[in-house]
Amino acid sequence: MNYDLSQEQQMLKDAAHRFLVKECPSTFVRQMAEEESGHNPELWKKMADLGWTGLIFPSEYEGSEASFLDLAVLLYEMGYVCLPGPFLATMEGGLTVLEAGNDFQKKDYLPKVASGEKLMTLAWTEQEGSYAIATRAEFQDTHYLLTGTKLFVPDAHLADTLICVARTKQDGAEEIGLFLVDGKALGVKIKVLPTLSGEKLCEVTFDQVHIPKENRLGRPGQVGAVLDKIFHMAAVAKCAEMCGGAQRVIELVMVQAKERVQFGHPIGSFQAVQHHCANILTFADTSRFMTFQAAWKISQGLDFEKEAAMCKAWVSESHRRLVALAHQVMGGMGFMEEHDLQLYFKRAKTAELAFGDADFHREQVAQKMGL
Amino acid sequence: MDFDFTKEEKELIAEVRAFIDKEATPELLAETRQLGLIYGGPEGRKFIKKFASHGWLTPNWPKEYGGLGTSEMVTYLIREEMAYSGLPCIFVGAHMAGPAILRIGSPEMKKEFLTPLAKGEIEFALGYTEPQAGSDLVAMKVRADDQGDHFLVNGQKTFNTHCHVADYHWLAARTDPEAPKHKGISMMIVDLKSPGITIRPLITMAGWRTNEVYYDNVKVPKKNLVGEINKGFYYMMSALDFERMAPPGVYRNLFDEIVHYAKSTQAGGKPLSQNPLIRQKLAQMAIELDVARLLYYQLAYILDKGSIPNYQSSMEKLFVTELSQHITETGMEVLGLYGLLKEGSEWTPLAGKVEHFHRWSVVETIYAGTSEIQRSIIAQRGLGLPRQ
Numbered sequence: 001m002n003y004d005l006s007q008e009q010q011m012l013k014d015a016a017h018r019f020l021v022k023e024c025p026s027t028f029v030r031q032m033a034e035e036e037s038g039h040n041p042e043l044w045k046k047m048a049d050l051g052w053t054g055l056i057f058p059s060e061y062e063g064s065e066a067s068f069l070d071l072a073v074l075l076y077e078m079g080y081v082c083l084p085g086p087f088l089a090t091m092e093g094g095l096t097v098l099e100a101g102n103d104f105q106k107k108d109y110l111p112k113v114a115s116g117e118k119l120m121t122l123a124w125t126e127q128e129g130s131y132a133i134a135t136r137a138e139f140q141d142t143h144y145l146l147t148g149t150k151l152f153v154p155d156a157h158l159a160d161t162l163i164c165v166a167r168t169k170q171d172g173a174e175e176i177g178l179f180l181v182d183g184k185a186l187g188v189k190i191k192v193l194p195t196l197s198g199e200k201l202c203e204v205t206f207d208q209v210h211i212p213k214e215n216r217l218g219r220p221g222q223v224g225a226v227l228d229k230i231f232h233m234a235a236v237a238k239c240a241e242m243c244g245g246a247q248r249v250i251e252l253v254m255v256q257a258k259e260r261v262q263f264g265h266p267i268g269s270f271q272a273v274q275h276h277c278a279n280i281l282t283f284a285d286t287s288r289f290m291t292f293q294a295a296w297k298i299s300q301g302l303d304f305e306k307e308a309a310m311c312k313a314w315v316s317e318s319h320r321r322l323v324a325l326a327h328q329v330m331g332g333m334g335f336m337e338e339h340d341l342q343l344y345f346k347r348a349k350t351a352e353l354a355f356g357d358a359d360f361h362r363e364q365v366a367q368k369m370g371l
Numbered sequence: 372m373d374f375d376f377t378k379e380e381k382e383l384i385a386e387v388r389a390f391i392d393k394e395a396t397p398e399l400l401a402e403t404r405q406l407g408l409i410y411g412g413p414e415g416r417k418f419i420k421k422f423a424s425h426g427w428l429t430p431n432w433p434k435e436y437g438g439l440g441t442s443e444m445v446t447y448l449i450r451e452e453m454a455y456s457g458l459p460c461i462f463v464g465a466h467m468a469g470p471a472i473l474r475i476g477s478p479e480m481k482k483e484f485l486t487p488l489a490k491g492e493i494e495f496a497l498g499y500t501e502p503q504a505g506s507d508l509v510a511m512k513v514r515a516d517d518q519g520d521h522f523l524v525n526g527q528k529t530f531n532t533h534c535h536v537a538d539y540h541w542l543a544a545r546t547d548p549e550a551p552k553h554k555g556i557s558m559m560i561v562d563l564k565s566p567g568i569t570i571r572p573l574i575t576m577a578g579w580r581t582n583e584v585y586y587d588n589v590k591v592p593k594k595n596l597v598g599e600i601n602k603g604f605y606y607m608m609s610a611l612d613f614e615r616m617a618p619p620g621v622y623r624n625l626f627d628e629i630v631h632y633a634k635s636t637q638a639g640g641k642p643l644s645q646n647p648l649i650r651q652k653l654a655q656m657a658i659e660l661d662v663a664r665l666l667y668y669q670l671a672y673i674l675d676k677g678s679i680p681n682y683q684s685s686m687e688k689l690f691v692t693e694l695s696q697h698i699t700e701t702g703m704e705v706l707g708l709y710g711l712l713k714e715g716s717e718w719t720p721l722a723g724k725v726e727h728f729h730r731w732s733v734v735e736t737i738y739a740g741t742s743e744i745q746r747s748i749i750a751q752r753g754l755g756l757p758r759q
Contacts, residue, residue: 001444001668002373009372069372250754257756269759274750275743281753282686289665293374310658362654363647369657371634371644 003289009073012066016077019050024081026340032084033198039085039158047087048116057094061110067299068233072240072291079244082343084199086119086155088241092234093120096163100178100218100226109161109180121159122230123150123181123204131231133176135206137166144168144216146179146187146209156202157190159183163217164206165227170220176227178217185209197346232308233298235355239291239315242351246284246322249344253280253326256333267329276325283318283325290314306368313361316352323348374665376448384448387427391456394418400457407579407731408621410459411494411536419459423491428465432473436481437489447616447671454620463495463533464488468541471558471610475598484539484560496533496563498542498584499607501526506744508543509552509604513586515544515559522546522559522596524567524589530738532581534570538563540584542591543603556603560595577731609679611739616670616684617691619663622698625728626656628721629702636720643705652701659694666690682753689745692735699729 005013023043032038047053056071057063071091078087094113097105097120112118126134127149135148146166156162160183168177181188187209193201218226257268257277267273294311297304323345327334334341356364376384399414406412410419422428423437431446432438439445454460469488472480487493504511513526524544534540540561547555563570567589573581598606630653633644643649666687673680680687702725703710714723736742750756 001376001672003669003672005372254754254756257754265759266757268750268754268756271743271747274756275746277754277756278686278689278746278749281682281749282690285683285686286662286666286690289669290662292372293661293665296372296374307661310661313654314658314662359651362651362658365654365657366644366650369630369654371630371650371653 003292005073009070012070013073013077015050016052016074017080019046020077020081020083024083026082026343029082029084029343036192036200037158038192038198038200039155044085044116052087053090053116054114056091057098057110057114061098061106062114063110068236069292069295069299072236072295075237075240076244076247079241079347080248082245082248082347086121086158086200088234088237089121089154089159090119091237092122092230093159093161093163095233096122096178096226096230097180097217099229100223104214105180105217118160119155119158120161120163121154121156123153123156123162123164124227125150125152127151133165133167135164135166137164137168137177137179137211139168139213143213144177144179144211146181146206146211148206150204150206152193152201153204154202155200156183156204157192157200162188162204164204165223175220176223177220178223178226179211180215180217181206181209181211185211195350197343197350199347199350228305231355232305232312235312235361236291236294236298236304236308238351238354239287239311240295242315242319242348243284243288243291245344245347245351246280246287246319249323249326249341250280250284252339252341252344253277253329256330260331273329276329280322280325280329283322287315287318287322306365309356309361309364309368312356313358313365316361317358320348320352376444380445380448383445384452387449387452388456390422390425391452391458394421395456395458403457403459404727405579406459406536407461407532407575407577408454408459409461409533409536410491411533415459416491419491423489426489428462428491429469429489432469432485432489436473436485443671443674444668447618447668450616451618451620451667454618455624457621457624460618460620463497463537463541464493464539465491466616467497467610468495468539468560471597471606475606477594479594480560480597493539494533494537495539495541495560496531496537498528498531498534498540498561500528500530502529505530506741508607509556511543511545511556513542513544514548515542515546515557515591517546518590520593522591522593524561524586524591526586528584528586530573530581531584532738534563534582534584535572535580540568543607546603547601550601553604555601556607557600558597558603558606559591560597561589561591565589565591575734577727577734611684616667617688619660619667619691619694622663622691622695622728623660625702625724626660626698628724629653629656629698629705632720633705649705652704656694656698656701659690659697663687663691663694682749685740685745685748686753688739689736689742689749692732693742695728695732695735699725699732703729 051064054063055066059065097109137144137146162181164179164181168175187207189205191203195201258266260267290311294307297307333339399418402412402414426439427449430439430441431443434440501511515522515524540563542559542561545555546557567587569585571583636643670680706725709720710725712719713726
């Protein structure tokens, strides 16, 4: 067992921390939440120049071959500042191409993702809010016709390419397929939905969208396993963001607990407040262990679905409770718009519900336990 | 980062497991359960001597004192395995007094106690708590008056759990009544057979025994003073960091049995494990057990790096003991009314373990510092919050 980051990971963490604290102050987070685009191309370019968009891709696709654990370290720092924008959505798209794509697709897409030139997203969730796929792709000799409405698609309005999960027929049998869809294709309609945290989740309507057959991603019969893997990786990625957010929340709370004086003492000397703070630290530490354990398993190429599901279930709830306790310590100041804590409160709920909440993942764990 | 054990560690654990499978007799398991997992009963002594002959009781101790000179991780792994198997896993000598003697004991004291401890021949009992000094340990009143070549000890201790089966008392007593409260306490080793000691049982709701101990003019030789005089409070605090390492194995084992029960018991024509609510509860416990595992081995990792865990020990103790209550509650929910049945009825599931541990789990969040004390420590040491 080794609970510490490697020297390289620590360097990545420190550099990312310095960069993001400078480039992504909370004023920027608020501004992006209000703007419909929620994206700053200049900042994106700087991040790409630092190699972040190519971090986890193999060198043959212009990436730097870092591990998923390294990515988790970076996402932790992104969560620390509540970084807005399409980073995680693009990575999910890129990872899906890496997992499911053929040589041509990988060479076509991945170098552009790695360089920061191409933004991607996964269009997955259906209108009923579930992953039971209803969107259809009908095969027509040389192409597919894609029809349906996807909801809660992250950053679809920015994406050059959407990967749409759709039901299709293969040799007469129903099947789930993945389709690379140009964001500007005829028949694609995208609407940014107003959300709790200002994160850009979109409604995407596909109306008889013409998809060339070479844009089908993944071999028949394999898509389910790829999606399962991407889903659990994305869940762990969200946990890494939450862990970084927890670190920032602790810092905000400690200022208050040590400096705010009531009844002649700093409030952090009162047992009720100390016990809230102890619970906050326990949630933060345990969330970090669970997240890095799952990320480590992914990096090692081991089976990771059970650990990922345990991680998402644990971190989703812990993080929500951690932020709620932070509000108790912060008192009235914490729920003012001008205070940063409310940004983390909103993000906590968004992250909790993304890629399956605790109930969802506990059921996954139950299945892996053979219940 | 690395969340796996080394090949050597895995091999060692396989060896320990094989030994346990062979040597853990029903008599030993029954005695251990009845004693509340402490060591000192006749069956336990027989077993531990054999077990310790491999160096497994104190693997991290130096070879000259009967250890193997291995990592803390190995110690933690072995202790977790013992806890999982229902064997004695709470050792005052090997895990609390012994490490303190190693660090601060005189050469004579090391010679006298360490090797017998490592061989499992003797056991200690903690002697901290008093009627007026529980969470507030500095309020202790038991006096040890300097009589030249010995101390004369008088007063009362309570909740000294091992005393009726142990050989020595790891006693904290006031040696300077004039000094500020935390500066007048010393640690000493007392032979529990010394004249003037009376041990009276206190029976817990879990069915096992703890004790109150009366000292009436008990003579303790000066050579049995541990470390420096009047520094006992600091030694006690640091020994508590060791005491708070709670292996989650006992409850991991109970959980595995509850899961097995849920899978193999039909209700309404299908297994209990198909009930969505039960699935949620069992999955939650599996998750909390994994969290506990990571907290537990983190302590070994910190020790192996050469540091002493502080708030992390409290966090682990807090988490594991609260988990024990979650698991017994979950067990009760899964078993329903059957959960009420004690050992002995043909209707009792899991040999009454759930009913037994349900009573037991109450003590978990109280001994070695209540959950409230642990939370205060986490806040003060882990986050630097001020004491009032």
